[in-house]
Amino acid sequence: xxxxxxxxxxxxxxxxxxxxxxxxxxxxxxxxxxxxxxxxxxxxxxxxxxxxxxxxxxxxxxxxxxxxxxxxxxxxxxxxxxxxxxxxxxxxxxxxxxxxxxxxxxxxxxxxxxxxxxxxxxxxxxxxxxxxxxxxxxxxxxxxxxxxxxxxxxxxxxxxxxxxxxxxxxxxxxxxxxxxxxxxxxxxxxxxxxxxxxxxxxxxxxxxxxxxxxxxxxxxxxxxxxxxxxxxxxxxxxxxxxxxxxxxxxxxxxxxxxxxxxxxxxxxxxxxxxxxxxxxxxxxxxxxxxxxxxxxxxxxxxxxxxxxxxxxxxxxxxxxxxxxxxxxxxxxxxxxxxxxxxxxxxxxxxxxxxxxxxxxxxxxxxxxxxxxxxxxxxxxxxxxxxxxxxxxxxxxxxxxxxxxxxxxxxxxxxxxxxxxxxxxxxxxxxxxxxxxxxxxxxxxxxxxxxxxxxxxxxxxxxxxxxxxxxxxxxxxxxxxxxxxxxxxxxxxxxxxxxxxxxxxxxxxxxxxxxxxxxxxxxxxxxxxxxxxxxxxxxxxxxxxxxxxxxxxxxxxxxxxxxxxxxxxxxxxxxxxxxxxxxxxxxxxxxxxxxxxxxxxxxxxxxxxxxxxxxxxxxxxxxxxxxxxxxxx
Numbered sequence: 001x002x003x004x005x006x007x008x009x010x011x012x013x014x015x016x017x018x019x020x021x022x023x024x025x026x027x028x029x030x031x032x033x034x035x036x037x038x039x040x041x042x043x044x045x046x047x048x049x050x051x052x053x054x055x056x057x058x059x060x061x062x063x064x065x066x067x068x069x070x071x072x073x074x075x076x077x078x079x080x081x082x083x084x085x086x087x088x089x090x091x092x093x094x095x096x097x098x099x100x101x102x103x104x105x106x107x108x109x110x111x112x113x114x115x116x117x118x119x120x121x122x123x124x125x126x127x128x129x130x131x132x133x134x135x136x137x138x139x140x141x142x143x144x145x146x147x148x149x150x151x152x153x154x155x156x157x158x159x160x161x162x163x164x165x166x167x168x169x170x171x172x173x174x175x176x177x178x179x180x181x182x183x184x185x186x187x188x189x190x191x192x193x194x195x196x197x198x199x200x201x202x203x204x205x206x207x208x209x210x211x212x213x214x215x216x217x218x219x220x221x222x223x224x225x226x227x228x229x230x231x232x233x234x235x236x237x238x239x240x241x242x243x244x245x246x247x248x249x250x251x252x253x254x255x256x257x258x259x260x261x262x263x264x265x266x267x268x269x270x271x272x273x274x275x276x277x278x279x280x281x282x283x284x285x286x287x288x289x290x291x292x293x294x295x296x297x298x299x300x301x302x303x304x305x306x307x308x309x310x311x312x313x314x315x316x317x318x319x320x321x322x323x324x325x326x327x328x329x330x331x332x333x334x335x336x337x338x339x340x341x342x343x344x345x346x347x348x349x350x351x352x353x354x355x356x357x358x359x360x361x362x363x364x365x366x367x368x369x370x371x372x373x374x375x376x377x378x379x380x381x382x383x384x385x386x387x388x389x390x391x392x393x394x395x396x397x398x399x400x401x402x403x404x405x406x407x408x409x410x411x412x413x414x415x416x417x418x419x420x421x422x423x424x425x426x427x428x429x430x431x432x433x434x435x436x437x438x439x440x441x442x443x444x445x446x447x448x449x450x451x452x453x454x455x456x457x458x459x460x461x462x463x464x465x466x467x468x469x470x471x472x473x474x475x476x477x478x479x480x481x482x483x484x485x486x487x488x489x490x491x492x493x494x495x496x497x498x499x500x501x502x503x504x505x506x507x508x509x510x511x512x513x514x515x516x517x518x519x520x521x522x523x524x525x526x527x528x529x530x531x532x533x534x535x536x537x538x539x540x541x542x543x544x545x546x547x548x549x550x551x552x553x554x555x556x557x558x559x560x561x562x563x564x565x566x567x568x569x570x571x572x573x574x575x576x577x578x579x580x581x582x583x584x585x586x587x588x589x590x591x592x593x594x595x596x597x598x599x600x601x602x603x604x605x606x607x608x609x610x611x612x613x614x615x616x617x618x619x620x621x622x623x624x625x626x627x628x629x630x631x632x
Contacts, residue, residue, distance in 0.1 A: 020089045020178040021049070034091065037383040044380045049088060058103035060303035060332045061387060061406040064397075068103060070110050078126035079117045083110070086175035095174055102332075112168040115143070128176050128183045136169060136187035140196055159197050166193035215437045219420075219427045224296050226423050228346060230289035234353045237286055240270055240279070245360065285422070287357060288415045290350040291393065294327075295434035297347040299442070299482045302431035304329045304339065306406050309390040310362070313343075313351045327351065333481070341482075354392040361394035361404040368403060436489070439482065443489035494539040497551065501576060502535065508622035509575030511553050549584045551576040567615040582625050589616040 021029045030050025035057050036043050046055040054070040070087065072080045087106060094100040101109075119139050120131065143165050148155050157165070169187045176182045194200050215223075247266045251259050263276050272279060294305055307330040314326045327343045343351075365385050372379045388394065391406045407415075412431045420429040501507060507516050518524050528534035545552045550569040552559070553576065567588065569575040577585075592613045595601065601609070 017092065019093045021085050022178065022180060032088070034088070037380055039378050039380060039382045042378055044378055044383070046380055049084065054087075056103035056106055058101075060104075060306065060409075061391065062303050062306035062409045062412065063104070064405070064408045064410075065384065067107070067408075070107065075114065076117050076121040078121065079128070082128055082176065082179050082181045083113065083117070085179040085181075086172065089175050089178045090171075093178075095171060108164075109168060109171060112164055113172060115165060116169055116172065128172070128179075128181045131183045131187075133185055133188060139169065140166065140188075159199055163193055163197035163199055166196055169193070212432055212436045214440055215427065215429070215433050219425055219429075220296070220437055222423050222425060223292055223420065223429070227289035227292035227296075227419075230286055231293055231346075231350050231353060234286050234290075234357075237282060238353070238356050240267065240272060241283060243270060244276075244279075283357075284415065285419060287354070287393065287395075288419045290354045290357070291412070291431075292416070292419070292434075293350040294343075294347050295431070296438065298327060298341040298343050299435055299438035299485075300327075300329065300341060301331070301333065301435055302409060302412055303333075304331050306391070306393055306409075306412075307332070308351070308354070308392045310355050310358070310392065311390075312392070313348055351392075358392045358394050361396070362389060362391075364396075364404040365389045365394075435482070435485065439485040440489045440493075442486045443493055491539070494542075494544050495535055497544055498535050498539045498542070500578060501551075502538075505579055506623050508577035508619045509550055509569060510571060510573035512551075512576035512578070513622065514573075515576065549577075549581055551578075567612040570615045570619040577619055577623070579623055579625070582620065582623050585616045585619045586625070589613060589620065592616065 017032055018024065021032070024032075030048065032049040033045055034047040034049060034051070034054050036045045037057070038044070046057075047053070052071070052073055054072075056068050056070065059068050072084060075083055087110065090101060090109065091106060092100070116139055119142060120126075120128075120135070123135065123138070125131065125135070143157060143162055146157055148157065166187075170193055173183045173187055188196065192200075244263045244266055247262050248259050251262055260276060267274075267276065267279060274282075291305060294300065294308075295302075308327070309329075312328050314328065316324045316326065318324070325343050325345065325348050327341045327347065329339060329341075330337050331339045365388055369382055369385050369389070372382050372385070385403075388404070388406050393407050394404050395407050395411065396402055396404050409431065413429075416429045416431060420427055501512070501515055502519060507513065528537065542553050543555050545554075547566075547569075549566050550572075552569070552574055554574040559572070559574070569577065570585075592609050595609050596606070596613070598605075
């Protein structure tokens, strides 16, 4: 950090610095301000151009301080000066057709530039001006031949990994034009990074599905049930914690061993079966359980959960007395910032629990701020501590300086994996998987699938007609990207259903029989350029909804076949019934045969049973799964 940390200049002066460092005298260049922060309305410089380590800003709260800096000492000596010039330009002006980058993008550029600069160093080059397209081609070959050691032992770089490395070379070419050592030519004039990585044409990775794996239903239910069970018992666990804290306070000044023994005796007296170590582990698991409940019921990203602060919950009530619960946080993915998510009461309970859970850690941060102000009123760490002061998901770094801070993304993933393992699951769980699973469940709800947690989301309207439930401040900043994710999942589900329809298995129902007949006529298939286009066209043009016993393609769900008279779907022109529905009709058929022998149903009842029996039998016959004769 720069020694000259205190400035009285307004931020407008800092932002008026030049866009690049060409022709600047060295003293003036090295004095340029890279980052600064405000402490009690006074600007404090964090980094200047001449520093060997630049402190960056613009990160989410779950990124630890050690990951928010650039250490130019880690670069080959010959390229440190030009990298500073390029990254300064990047920070001040961004790249063509893009705005100024956030801290994570700058750090990624710095990190991915290292292999390329080391490649140049290996070739005995000491300036970018000597880099030719031929040299860049040798780098492409080296990247494709590279085998990973740490994460994926012996595996080559993925297509995305190659694209990232090649794209950085293009970025260095562009940014170097604003330095005294520009690359003379584009690294690959006749192609692109994506093309060389195999991400264009038929190899385009987006055609290969989502990178984020979808948590299986059984895993998801196990995680949620275990987490919510812990949340329900959370208050009792925190009562124990408060009792132990009181015990420690009473023995303040004694040795750590004496305090630990007193805590153990207190735990035993209060009925805890285990040691203080297992108790502390239970507290960590409670925090993880609250995270899982909130992630499962809101669709928030991990950093949005990390940004939750005390007072995040609010409730509104409509004219009919229906109560809606909202959770507010800040999203750093877009420039909108504040977002509101509608949540069920289960999530409200988790929020309330975390407010109590985090109270001692918030007190630690408040005490730290007081102490830092006493030593140095302009300590930049005061501003850093203030960003975490009211956070809910806090922890202490026992390996560092024992400061309380918002949990890092690495800690989140480690805790989640441990939680899944303790549930007896082998699924490799990570925080970003919850958002996609939430979107998938919400899409199934709109699709009509009964797996959706209707009890928890009884009030959520997926058509976004929530305005009547909102007040002037809450519910006005919806997470629109979440709705886009849900729509994407819905489209994937519909594509999968249509793909099954147009397979080789027989279909029942009026629309199903029509589809089977339509496929038998080759001229109908020739209007599409390929099979994928046919699936997409049918999925987009057909209203598809699951009612549990059939696929309904009607424009609305007002038909009694969806509710009261379910067997009528067998002859309905809007229904598609596949073999996945056959067990339902077989069970109905068997149950109806039993009713046929009841003596007290009357003639009208008997006729109704016979009608439904024949409907079920017809469906099974159409699916090639029945051989019984029809009921007379």
